[in-house]
Amino acid sequence: MSALLQVSGLEARYGSSQALFGVDLEVAAGEVVALMGRNGMGKTTTVRCICRMMRAEGGISFDGRDLRRLPSHRAARLGIGLVPEGRRCFADLTVQENLIAAARPGAWDMAAVGRLFPRLAERQAQVARSLSGGEQQMLAIGRALMTNPRLLILDEATEGLAPLIRAEIWEAIGRLKRDSGLAILIIDKSLKDLTAVSDRAVILARGRSIWSGALEGLPPDLAQRYLGV
Ligand SMILES: Nc1ncnc2c1ncn2[C@@H]1O[C@H](COP(=O)(O)OP(=O)(O)OP(=O)(O)O)[C@@H](O)[C@H]1O
Numbered sequence: 001m002s003a004l005l006q007v008s009g010l011e012a013r014y015g016s017s018q019a020l021f022g023v024d025l026e027v028a029a030g031e032v033v034a035l036m037g038r039n040g041m042g043k044t045t046t047v048r049c050i051c052r053m054m055r056a057e058g059g060i061s062f063d064g065r066d067l068r069r070l071p072s073h074r075a076a077r078l079g080i081g082l083v084p085e086g087r088r089c090f091a092d093l094t095v096q097e098n099l100i101a102a103a104r105p106g107a108w109d110m111a112a113v114g115r116l117f118p119r120l121a122e123r124q125a126q127v128a129r130s131l132s133g134g135e136q137q138m139l140a141i142g143r144a145l146m147t148n149p150r151l152l153i154l155d156e157a158t159e160g161l162a163p164l165i166r167a168e169i170w171e172a173i174g175r176l177k178r179d180s181g182l183a184i185l186i187i188d189k190s191l192k193d194l195t196a197v198s199d200r201a202v203i204l205a206r207g208r209s210i211w212s213g214a215l216e217g218l219p220p221d222l223a224q225r226y227l228g229v
């Protein structure tokens, strides 16, 4: 059986500067895959290519369909929910309005998002700009879930957030994995938290995938060299 998301030999460039030189990556239905690597190694660029926000060479298929032939709004409709780097929400809209604006039919609705993140339910009527960074990240995740995706992509799941709220977000991601069986592609700097939540990881270095496997089996010398930990 083929994976839900299958990326092979992905190459991409910004103008004349090549950023990806051959990324291979698979996410099966229900699987949580960590996409790792030091700063500037191509994680966000890979995500942009998968979400059709930039042109790429190589293979990208989702549910057996060639994604490169579809415009990006179709990619979203196919079922990819993105939580982008920098967690963009509509700052002047309330929590509720942000969630409704993203809604597509399915099991994820306001009530389900509120159960995952009770803080959001409590702050339904607040405008997004008045939320803390962690609450805004919860809202960004909630928005992606409201599209009822088959694959959720989190680019920097907890970057720049306070430790307590980080823990809440990791806990929610763990629950998503256990209870919803959603396929997740996740980027973060915390090896410890990624090890706890992911089935597998793919490590990028200079725009290439250079290692893939369960993080428990990551050799310390590779962790040091490619992740700096
Ligand atoms: N908008 C852009 N224009 C030009 N070059 C870019 C742009 N975005 C990224 N790059 C370059 O592409 C390469 C890969 O960057 P990318 O943002 O994909 O890395 P990353 O792994 O997500 O890094 P980080 O951990 O810092 O988020 C880097 O050399 C970066 O400088």
Ligand SMILES: [Mg+2]
Pocket (backbone or CB within 6 Å): 043, 044, 045, 085, 155
């Ligand atoms: Mg990035």
